[in-house]
Amino acid sequence: MTARRLEEVRRRLSELRLHAIVVTTLPHVQYLTGFSGSHGVCVVTAQEQFFFSDGRYKEQAPQEIRDFRIVISAGSLFQAMQKKRVLSAKERVGFEAQHLTVSDLRHLQKLFPKAKFVPTTTLMEEIAAVKDDGEIAAIKEAVSISDKVFEKLLENVRDGIRESEVAAQISYLHRTLGADADAFEPIVASGTRGALPHARASHKAIRKGEMVTLDFGCRVRGYNSDLTRTICVGKPSDEMRTIYDVVKQAQEAAIASACSGMKAKTLDGIARKHIVSKGYGKYFTHSLGHGLGHEVHELPRISRLSKDVLKEKNVVTVEPGIYVPGVGGVRIEDDVVIRNGSCEVLNHSPKDLLMV
Amino acid sequence: MTARRLEEVRRRLSELRLHAIVVTTLPHVQYLTGFSGSHGVCVVTAQEQFFFSDGRYKEQAPQEIRDFRIVISAGSLFQAMQKKRVLSAKERVGFEAQHLTVSDLRHLQKLFPKAKFVPTTTLMEEIAAVKDDGEIAAIKEAVSISDKVFEKLLENVRDGIRESEVAAQISYLHRTLGADADAFEPIVASGTRGALPHARASHKAIRKGEMVTLDFGCRVRGYNSDLTRTICVGKPSDEMRTIYDVVKQAQEAAIASACSGMKAKTLDGIARKHIVSKGYGKYFTHSLGHGLGHEVHELPRISRLSKDVLKEKNVVTVEPGIYVPGVGGVRIEDDVVIRNGSCEVLNHSPKDLLMV
Numbered sequence: 105m106t107a108r109r110l111e112e113v114r115r116r117l118s119e120l121r122l123h124a125i126v127v128t129t130l131p132h133v134q135y136l137t138g139f140s141g142s143h144g145v146c147v148v149t150a151q152e153q154f155f156f157s158d159g160r161y162k163e164q165a166p167q168e169i170r171d172f173r174i175v176i177s178a179g180s181l182f183q184a185m186q187k188k189r190v191l192s193a194k195e196r197v198g199f200e201a202q203h204l205t206v207s208d209l210r211h212l213q214k215l216f217p218k219a220k221f222v223p224t225t226t227l228m229e230e231i232a233a234v235k236d237d238g239e240i241a242a243i244k245e246a247v248s249i250s251d252k253v254f255e256k257l258l259e260n261v262r263d264g265i266r267e268s269e270v271a272a273q274i275s276y277l278h279r280t281l282g283a284d285a286d287a288f289e290p291i292v293a294s295g296t297r298g299a300l301p302h303a304r305a306s307h308k309a310i311r312k313g314e315m316v317t318l319d320f321g322c323r324v325r326g327y328n329s330d331l332t333r334t335i336c337v338g339k340p341s342d343e344m345r346t347i348y349d350v351v352k353q354a355q356e357a358a359i360a361s362a363c364s365g366m367k368a369k370t371l372d373g374i375a376r377k378h379i380v381s382k383g384y385g386k387y388f389t390h391s392l393g394h395g396l397g398h399e400v401h402e403l404p405r406i407s408r409l410s411k412d413v414l415k416e417k418n419v420v421t422v423e424p425g426i427y428v429p430g431v432g433g434v435r436i437e438d439d440v441v442i443r444n445g446s447c448e449v450l451n452h453s454p455k456d457l458l459m460v
Numbered sequence: 461m462t463a464r465r466l467e468e469v470r471r472r473l474s475e476l477r478l479h480a481i482v483v484t485t486l487p488h489v490q491y492l493t494g495f496s497g498s499h500g501v502c503v504v505t506a507q508e509q510f511f512f513s514d515g516r517y518k519e520q521a522p523q524e525i526r527d528f529r530i531v532i533s534a535g536s537l538f539q540a541m542q543k544k545r546v547l548s549a550k551e552r553v554g555f556e557a558q559h560l561t562v563s564d565l566r567h568l569q570k571l572f573p574k575a576k577f578v579p580t581t582t583l584m585e586e587i588a589a590v591k592d593d594g595e596i597a598a599i600k601e602a603v604s605i606s607d608k609v610f611e612k613l614l615e616n617v618r619d620g621i622r623e624s625e626v627a628a629q630i631s632y633l634h635r636t637l638g639a640d641a642d643a644f645e646p647i648v649a650s651g652t653r654g655a656l657p658h659a660r661a662s663h664k665a666i667r668k669g670e671m672v673t674l675d676f677g678c679r680v681r682g683y684n685s686d687l688t689r690t691i692c693v694g695k696p697s698d699e700m701r702t703i704y705d706v707v708k709q710a711q712e713a714a715i716a717s718a719c720s721g722m723k724a725k726t727l728d729g730i731a732r733k734h735i736v737s738k739g740y741g742k743y744f745t746h747s748l749g750h751g752l753g754h755e756v757h758e759l760p761r762i763s764r765l766s767k768d769v770l771k772e773k774n775v776v777t778v779e780p781g782i783y784v785p786g787v788g789g790v791r792i793e794d795d796v797v798i799r800n801g802s803c804e805v806l807n808h809s810p811k812d813l814l815m816v
Contacts, residue, residue, distance in 0.1 A: 268635050276629070
């Protein structure tokens with residue numbers, strides 16, 4: 105696994121006439137090495153690859169990482185790189201310009217005065233956007249745990265329960281059903297709070313007649329799931345029922361069309377066009393979806409402005425929503441694997457409007 | 461509250477002969493504005509202050525933020541700044557060099573060609589390191605919830621329970637006892653895994669005779685707690701009991717000495733010296749503690765190399781540990797407020813070796 109990824113990195117280094125790259129973004133370090141800790145840097149040159157971390161990971165790093173020379177350092181990781189003379193020559197060295205801080209670049213430039221540091225953008229992101237079967241299997245495991253959580257929530261969400269209690273149950277269930285952690289803070293937004301697309305769970309009690317948007321995900325072996333369903337406690341108003349149907353139709357239309365070779369903005373357009381045609385266009389205030397993997401938000405971007413093209417084995421979310429201030433909101437989200445001519449939906453949670 | 465913080469920012473701007481600062485680090489944006497969302501940027505000039513965010517926060521931002529001109533943008537926040545002409549003059553503009561990415565700086569430089577962007581380091585961090593009473597109250601609330609969680613865990617941690625189940629209970633209890641979220645992924649490390657200072661909870665079952673390190677914290681109104689206790693299921697070995705006593709003595713010695721005006725490295729030295737004197741020096745592989753607030757790791761740093769001096773109303777952790785590979789580990793951590801001549805310990809969880 106590591107070998108194929110390193111090969112791909114080296115192919116791009118050679119395209120960009122780079123002698124090496126410093127990978128400082130933790131999810132990318134994890135992607136390349138398999139390391140699960142919280143502090144590490146990689147250097148990949150044409151011939152060699154190094155992993156640097158600190159004393160906390162002296163035991164853990166060798167357990168998790170093969171194929172890399174592991175260097176455990178008492179001081180800064182960049183200083184350890186200097187000691188090992190990994191970038192000491194007069195060479196072109198790539199760095200992750202969208203992640204590396206201005207201070208860190210200055211520090212590198214000081215430590216390696218001969219090297220010419222060259223900004224790269226989305227180099228690692230593009231490699232990581234196409235998943236291998238092992239990665240898809242891990243995401244499937246995470247998705248299946250989130251599906252089970254949703255099933256449990258259908259029994260537990262009732263008139264009077266607090267949003268925060270529901271969020272607490274989500275976290276508890278994720279972990280006891282086998283996940284390593286939540287992928288992100290669960291979103292539980294009921295009633296008019298549903299009009300805040302990214303509201304966290306509050307201590308508000310959920311009331312009869314309110315729709316509840318549940319957006320949550322978990323992590324398995326470093327890979328994430330991301331699922332949204334909107335349910336109703338009791339019966340919804342006619343307006344909310346209409347909104348629900350529009351979102352569901354938009355989501356299903358997008359899923360029916362998604363396949364490799366398609367422009368991501370075309371896919372966004374399919375869902376958006378439907379919502380616009382029903383008069384709710386201005387209430388669909390975010391993009392249709394995003395890649396999913398080691399990070400909850402990865403490439404490709406599925407938005408109006410995206411220049412990405414969907415590729416086979418991209419894993420992406422499809423999540424249109426309508427948010428009407430003072431009224432409420434609905435979002436429905438699945439995780440799908442892009443295939444040739446179609447997509448594979450990983451979630452199995454029902455999408456009909458469920459009244460609990 | 462916002463007013464005092466803005467005043468402090470402006471005092472430093474004037475010291476550094478800066479006309480404005482772009483604050484891009486989310487915890488600092490939250491600190492200045494009270495915003496609780498996930499995407500926002502501030503610009504503070506000598507006369508005015510602006511907050512920029514995207515469509516998702518159209519409703520939420522005005523609910524949370526006073527004193528700032530709020531600009532909601534459909535495109536990039538930096539472009540919105542350009543439209544509002546906030547940095548259009550030929551002026552010296554500070555940025556957060558330890559946080560701003562190389563790409564973002566280039567983007568700013570393109571959009572504001574007249575401005576001279578000047579790196580600042582720890583400007584916001586130093587302001588945020590000294591807490592006001594409202595902040596201390598929020599941290600106290602978070603700490604008191606974590607104390608209650610620990611009390612519950614004493615009833616629940618037993619021979620046979622999995623580390624992951626304990627972590628799930630921590631998350632569930634935090635939220636149901638009133639926290640907004642975990643401060644970080646709970647650490648539950650039992651037996652020889654205790655020798656990995658930052659092990660996450662695994663699916664390993666905890667066994668009789670094993671020590672269990674529990675390191676967890678929660679968030680209340682954006683402020684964090686961070687508590688560690690090490691307990692034993694049944695009876696510990698003589699060696700682990702000795703290690704426990706050494707860590708406890710080191711922790712208590714540090715707490716007895718901590719006060720404003722003291723060098724942070726002196727405090728680290730007090731705990732370290734004790735551990736070294738008992739022959740475990742090489743197994744205390746991290747620093748003694750860190751500031752705590754909007755972020756789990758803030759200034760001041762309490763380490764051997766720290767140049768920080770403790771100030772009144774710093775809130776810091778005191779957390780020595782000993783980690784013996786193949787044997788196990790012990791860490792004990794409290795959160796304290798630095799006062800004149802002493803410190804105030806916020807936790808009330810017992811520190812004697814508890815056998816459950």
